[in-house]
Amino acid sequence: RKEVEQDPGPFNVPEGATVAFNCTYSNSASQSFFWYRQDCRKEPKLLMSVYSSGNEDGRFTAQLNRASQYISLLIRDSKLSDSATYLCVVNNAGGTSYGKLTFGQGTILTVHP
Amino acid sequence: DTAVSQTPKYLVTQMGNDKSIKCEQNLGHDTMYWYKQDSKKFLKIMFSYNNKELIINETVPNRFSPKSPDKAHLNLHINSLELGDSAVYFCASSIQGAQGQPQHFGDGTRLSIL
Numbered sequence: 139r140k141e142v143e144q145d146p147g148p149f150n151v152p153e154g155a156t157v158a159f160n161c162t163y164s165n166s167a168s169q170s171f172f173w174y175r176q177d178c179r180k181e182p183k184l185l186m187s188v189y190s191s192g193n194e195d196g197r198f199t200a201q202l203n204r205a206s207q208y209i210s211l212l213i214r215d216s217k218l219s220d221s222a223t224y225l226c227v228v229n230n231a232g233g234t235s236y237g238k239l240t241f242g243q244g245t246i247l248t249v250h251p
Numbered sequence: 252d253t254a255v256s257q258t259p260k261y262l263v264t265q266m267g268n269d270k271s272i273k274c275e276q277n278l279g280h281d282t283m284y285w286y287k288q289d290s291k292k293f294l295k296i297m298f299s300y301n302n303k304e305l306i307i308n309e310t311v312p313n314r315f316s317p318k319s320p321d322k323a324h325l326n327l328h329i330n331s332l333e334l335g336d337s338a339v340y341f342c343a344s345s346i347q348g349a350q351g352q353p354q355h356f357g358d359g360t361r362l363s364i365l
Contacts, residue, residue, distance in 0.1 A: 172353060181341055181356035182294065223292070238307055239284075239354060241294040 139164050144226050144242035151249055155216045159245045161209040161226030170229040171202055173211050175222045176244065182225055185211075216249045223247070254278050257342050257357035264332060265365050271328045272360045274342030281347035282306070283325035284354060285317060288339045300325050301347060337364045 144161045151157050163171075171188040186193065188200040188209055199212040209226055226242035255276045264270055276283060284307075285297040299307035303319040314330045325342060339361050343354040 181358045183356070184353040187353065225294070238296060238299065240296075243291070243293055 140242075141165060141230075141240045142226055142228050142242040144245050146243055146245060148246035148248060151216055151247070153216055153218060153249055153251055155249075156212065156214050157216060157247065158213075159211045159224055159226070159247075161211075161242055163207050163209070163226075163228045163240075165228070165230050166204075166207060168207075168228045168230050171209050172227040172229070172239075173198075173200055173209075174225040174227050174241075176225055177222045182241075185224070213247075216247075218249050218251065221247055221249045255342055255344055255355050255357040257340075257360050259360060260358065261361050261363075263363045263365065266332055266334060268332050269328070269330045270332060270362075271326055272340055272342075272362075273324070273326045274357055275324050276342075276344040276355070276357075277323065278344055278355060280344035280355075281322055282345050283319065283322070284343040284345075285325065285327050286341040286343060286356075288341060288359075290338070294341070298325075298327075332362075332364050334364050337362055 142163050173185040174182040175185045176182045186195050186200050188202045190202050192201045197214045201210045223244040223246050225244045228240050230238050257274045282301045284299045286294050288294045296309050297311045298317045300319045302322050316328045319325045339359045341359050342357040345354040346352045
């Protein structure tokens with residue numbers, strides 16, 4: 139089983155649609171969670187951290203279920219500029235205080251007019 | 252000012268050559284990383300340094316040798332390049348003890364082996 143698993147998509151949605159991405163992770167000791175966004179031929183950039191209580195940033199909502207080892211990202215009112223690859227990222231410090239990010243393979247989103 | 256900068260941005264070279272990629276961060280972070288993103292787009296950590304000390308080495312072939320002259324720099328030297336080394340290499344940095352802190356990435360070095 140992969141450490142971090144995502145549906146690779148691609149997801150093709152019209153502008154204004156709501157789309158949800160899911161991610162599962164295998165290490166129950168994982169300590170922190172993120173969604174990153176990567177545009178074509180660019181570096182990954184932090185979209186948002188994911189907290190146990192769930193958190194929202196504008197049109198983006200992230201949820202974490204530790205019992206099920208499941209993370210989700212919901213995008214409301216999709217914009218053309220949301221087209222990118224969305225990376226589920228889990229931090230497994232392995233008992234140390236240093237971050238070791240494990241990336242999912244990414245979910246490709248294309249928003250069309 | 253670019254927070255994490257890598258040079259060169261593109262590197263095209265022949266099999267068997269030795270090459271280096273440089274990385275510098277001006278964020279004042281203590282921890283720096285090298286990642287490899289292959290053709291299938293998987294991003295995998297290679298090395299992590301904290302204050303010039305190696306923290307993570309993810310079973311990378313010893314042809315790859317990171318060097319950190321100070322905490323703001325982490326360079327990657329690759330000996331005897333192979334076709335399978337073709338990938339995009341990303342440098343990143345974060346605050347020390349960064350369990351809950353994100354990493355900031357450079358814009359990548361695209362390495363192509365002929």
